[in-house]
Amino acid sequence: xxxxxxxxxxxxxxxxxxxxxxxxxxxxxxxxxxxxxxxxxxxxxxxxxxxxxxxxxxxxxxxxxxxxxxxxxxxxxxxxxxxxxxxxxxxxxxxxxxxxxxxxxxxxxxxxxxxxxxxxx
Amino acid sequence: xxxxxxxxxxxxxxxxxxxxxxxxxxxxxxxxxxxxxxxxxxxxxxxxxxxxxxxxxxxxxxxxxxxxxxxxxxxxxxxxxxxxxxxxxxxxxxxxxxxxxxxxxxxxxxxxxxxxxxxxxxxxxxxxxxxxxxxxxxxxxxxxxxxxxxxxxxxxxxxxxxxxxxxxxxxxxxxxxxxxxxxxxxxxxxxxxxxxxxxx
Numbered sequence: 551x552x553x554x555x556x557x558x559x560x561x562x563x564x565x566x567x568x569x570x571x572x573x574x575x576x577x578x579x580x581x582x583x584x585x586x587x588x589x590x591x592x593x594x595x596x597x598x599x600x601x602x603x604x605x606x607x608x609x610x611x612x613x614x615x616x617x618x619x620x621x622x623x624x625x626x627x628x629x630x631x632x633x634x635x636x637x638x639x640x641x642x643x644x645x646x647x648x649x650x651x652x653x654x655x656x657x658x659x660x661x662x663x664x665x666x667x668x669x670x671x
Numbered sequence: 672x673x674x675x676x677x678x679x680x681x682x683x684x685x686x687x688x689x690x691x692x693x694x695x696x697x698x699x700x701x702x703x704x705x706x707x708x709x710x711x712x713x714x715x716x717x718x719x720x721x722x723x724x725x726x727x728x729x730x731x732x733x734x735x736x737x738x739x740x741x742x743x744x745x746x747x748x749x750x751x752x753x754x755x756x757x758x759x760x761x762x763x764x765x766x767x768x769x770x771x772x773x774x775x776x777x778x779x780x781x782x783x784x785x786x787x788x789x790x791x792x793x794x795x796x797x798x799x800x801x802x803x804x805x806x807x808x809x810x811x812x813x814x815x816x817x818x819x820x821x822x823x824x825x826x827x828x829x830x831x832x833x834x835x836x837x838x839x840x841x842x843x844x845x846x847x848x849x850x851x852x853x854x855x856x857x858x859x860x861x862x863x864x865x866x867x868x869x870x871x
Contacts, residue, residue, distance in 0.1 A: 585683065
């Protein structure tokens, strides 16, 4: 439903309505590149329209939190609140985000990134 | 309801387990989005973040009436590197005042590429300053605009006051191969640096 006269990018509902007035997610481990996967099982009944849209976007395959925000045209902060709720309710699971334990553990991943980029030339 | 996912949504390959991010930063109109677009396997996406100006995040009721917010656009793209690893590239403006955005962006980021323009070198200082404060390693790439003054790299290195180890190279942000080579230089630098830290 796109009402006539709605400018591109303009949201129908204000952010604080979408998140139920909250500005912080229920968990702080979410990152822009946290990979989100829809869990099989929990029905979408009872979810708010925004959460339902998010679930419908995620059902066919994995996407990063940033991609979900981009596709849904929601700010990252709002997306994080919705994602955290959907994790709490068992609708979404995440793949382990970046191992940010510090420099030494990054060596393997950096080598892998380097090899991957070189293979594209 | 337009609840159907975009028809152009490109999902990650099933085996992808790990996502990493690199930042592409620089002043306004330096070519960040072009660079991300040249490399990305998906149509670059844009998301926005509503930022509270630095300082106003402090829990101070008296200060709330002075609170100003700005919308910062983040353009990003994706490069699947192998069966299990995906790289995200985030193009972000380099202004210091977007403190909250920087913290979110740099958390877990491997490093940053500073795109610079020889016609406006002075505008790159703020970006590099922010990265240094956050401890994020970076390389600098001059996006070679055809009409830019033909400074030598040595001259630019001196003007930007770069550390000897910081890579400085030229690139064409529109060109996939050039952009890939630029990222390779950055990641090779990050790897060398990590190796040094490990053996220190």
